[in-house]
Amino acid sequence: MNPVPFAQKSKRQRFAVIGVVVVALAVASYFGIQMNANNPAPKAAGGVVVVEATEVQPADIQDVITAIGTLRSAESVVMKSEISGRIAAVSFSDGSRVAKGDTLITFDASIQEAQVNQAKAERDLAAAKLKRTQDLFDKKFLSAAALDDARASEQIAQAKLALAQATLGKMSLRAPFSGVIGIRQVSVGDYIKEGADLVNLEDTSSMKVDFRVPEQASGRLRVGQVVGLQSDAFAGQSFPAKVTAVDSAVDPLGRSLLMRAELRDVSQRLKPGMFMRVTLVLETRKNALTIPEESVVTQQGRLLVFKVVDGKAVSTPVVTGLRVTNKDKAVVEVVKGLAAGDVVVTAGQIKIRGNNLPVKIAPAPSASPAAATPEKSDSPAPAKAAVPAPAKATGQ
Secondary structure: OOOOOHHHOOHHHHHHHHHHHHHHHHHHHHHHHHHHHHOOOOHHHHOOEEEEEEEOEEEEEEEEEEEEEEEEEEEEEEEEOOOOEEEEEEOOOOOOEEOOOOEEEEEOOHHHHHHHHHHHHHHHHHHHHHHHHHHHHHOOOOOHHHHHHHHHHHHHHHHHHHHHHHHHHOOEEEOOOOEEEOOOOOOOOOEEOOOOEEEEEEEEEEEEEEEEEEHHHHHHOOOOOEEEEEOHHHOOOOEEEEEEEEEEEEEOOOOEEEEEEEEOOOOOOOOOOOEEEEEEEEEEEEEEEEEEHHHOEEEOOEEEEEEEEOOEEEEEEOEEEEEEEEOOEEEEEEEEOOOOOOEEEEEOHHHOOOOOEEEEEOOOOOOOOOOOOOOOOOOOOOOOOOOOOOEEOOOO
């Protein structure tokens, strides 16, 4: 038996079918409402927001600037020949320590010594002539002009002797200061031209490093500030230094300011020319209240955090200070608005719609089940805050 299509039914039959459908929908809706009324959804699923939180703890923080520089010795010089000549002796060992005034290299000085002897003889002759002329002048046998010529000749002879002695002195190369000698580039018998490089000398009793900082920090720089130096050659070690000089002008090309720091490496491990990472401490603040930077949110132009009080997230305006990096994690100083021991939300703020909203603090991901915060607790267990290591500040 084929059913009659709905369109072909009589008007009364169509109204009857529609009425049955409407009644069925009404009954289903009624029973659904009754079931929801008798079995309401759990409050935790509908009204409580799960968030992450941390406790505010005081810590010492530092506002720092990082830069790069090259290590240099306190004094450094490349010894050069002032004259042309043949090397007669080398009086040092490569890499040895020498004292100021020690003879390093001696040149063949046979010609210069002869010139000195000749100048001495000429000086003695001129002095004898001057004496005879003086005696004759006193007896009125010579004029004053003759006496003046004799005196001039004696002075010229003295000057020639001084020149010859100075030239002879250049035949010995002496250390201008105490330090460590480098590796020589010449040998005995080499003929050296004037100005040729012979050996380098470094005074490593103290070291210095020059580095540049942005001009925005120029108003906060001063002599005596603490500097930390790190080198790839000594991973994990920091060498303390202090600022000894700040340049008087800003570089107009790089908009940076040149600074110099000095350190004393008693271990003598650092070498001139090393690449150094510089950490300049601008300011140190003791017992500053710090929170993770992600705890701070902006609403209507104001900075605020959500403080957990009696299991509810309370919107709390704050005034922030330094922003620093602690072990690759940004933290911010809270100058006003929080106290030590307060618990603030660090993750999940986007789910908080309004003030005084009930929240549940989730245990830290690294926490063991035994150490996790119980569900009935409104705040996490207090954790000791780490002291931020020196790092670059991100602004006020």
